[in-house]
């Protein structure tokens with residue numbers, strides 16, 4: 001596949017190889033931090049050493065032997081032990097515009113990389129009868145972005161929402177509902193009510209062993225298919241899903257498969273028996289079944305004395321089911337770092353059961369905790385634990401305030417109430433999503449409302465604002481001009497912008513390889529900053545020369561495409577007016 005990114009690198013490599021001074025296999029290209037020096041650089045130290053020559057002399061010989069006429073490069077210079085390439089802005093821009101025209105909604109994507117391969121991205125996976133919390137929001141947002149990134153890399157991606165819809169907690173809830181005069185679904189906030197009922201009953205059961213026995217009995221009945229237990233459980237699932245779906249819809253997320261833990265229940269008995277037969281699991285004196293991992297990990301249970309299975313058992317069955325169904329190249333779990341040991345045990349158990357392929361390609365993408373700005377527990381204004389819907393609402397409320405300020409001071413492009421609502425939603429959600437994704441998933445996040453909604457800085461709204469500005473320029477220019485001559489783009493600011501645009505393909509590949517949406521966030525932020533610098537120093541609509549004006553308008557349009565593509569891979573909307 002020929003895109004600007006690959007062409008630039010293959011062209012530099014070919015030019016170097018053609019000198020005969022460096023063998024093609026030894027040519028590694030780097031993107032120098034000091035961008036005024038070079039757009040691509042080749043460090044000659046290794047080959048100079050092999051040839052027993054001083055590096056600066058080798059660099060000079062290579063640079064002198066390269067002719068850039070008719071290439072994507074404007075100049076090649078030696079500096080110390082480096083051969084520095086600077087791009088020809090016009091030539092690279094022309095290639096970029098061809099890339100964009102070929103796939104306007106897929107700029108920077110590389111569908112060849114994952115072609116023919118399946119990857120499972122399991123994310124969100126909330127617990128039924130509990131509200132989505134800050135951690136749920138993280139897995140949802142990170143997972144959604146990884147989903148989009150892998151789609152952009154051409155994989156057949158299966159987004160899997162592995163609902164926590166099974167386990168003894170449902171016994172407690174059933175017992176609580178049996179006792180209660182009003183069921184949770186008669187409450188205006190049914191899921192919150194389920195949480196409360198569970199918590200109260202659980203607490204009471206700590207002092208009342210009878211309650212515990214009843215709760216266990218109810219879970220057993222549920223497992224055995226008791227009609228009442230099943231019907232109430234189904235109601236809990238349906239009501240919770242309705243609430244979750246509201247949030248998913250708001251975030252523009254849908255899943256390809258939503259099999260809860262309960263779905264795997266029929267596979268667990270045979271799995272445990274098989275594990276015993278294979279000698280992977282041991283029956284303890286108590287009758288419980290466990291797996292011992294020698295010194296590698298602590299042991300874990302597959303079945304309790306009373307016959308109940310565990311979270312681990314269900315995850316192992318899920319993992320094997322995924323292998324049998326999809327034979328994926330990768331099986332990715334976006335789950336909090338605190339479940340590290342759990343996944344280590346599950347993957348190791350699955351491996352010992354003989355499913356080495358899925359064990360090898362299973363990855364736990366761990367994410368850190370979320371706290372309030374002060375590093376303490378993240379709370380609502382009233383001081384309660386904050387849930388996902390409240391975070392989104394608060395972000396949108398604050399975004400609305402900001403837009404209203406803009407509207408009142410005449411600095412906004414939107415004024416109709418519907419538009420304000422739509423843009424505020426995009427900014428509020430974008431702020432929350434970007435704040436999460438611009439840092440690596442493993443980082444802990446301190447949630448600072450002021451920071452996340454700042455108009456200047458590394459924020460979602462800054463990027464959205466730059467996008468809208470590009471769109472505004474193109475609108476004012478009366479659209480993108482035809483037949484632009486990009487050779488008139490000669491400033492360093494224009495060159496930097498074009499080079500940064502070309503790097504999108506590298507960012508998308510890197511994000512996929514490292515499961516790091518932050519690579520996309522960083523690329524988009526750098527692009528927006530380059531655009532801001534360019535816009536500050538290079539008049540666009542006010543350019544004296546009409547050819548320069550046209551070329552710059554076209555460049556602004558490409559920047560808009562780039563920012564929108566980056567934001568899209570992060571799961572963030574880009575309104576074209578703000």
Ligand code: ARG
Pocket residue numbers: 122125126127162163164315333335
């Ligand atoms: N439902 C679990 C929780 O909320 C997370 C599930 C993670 N995924 C998995 N395959 N275990 O803690």
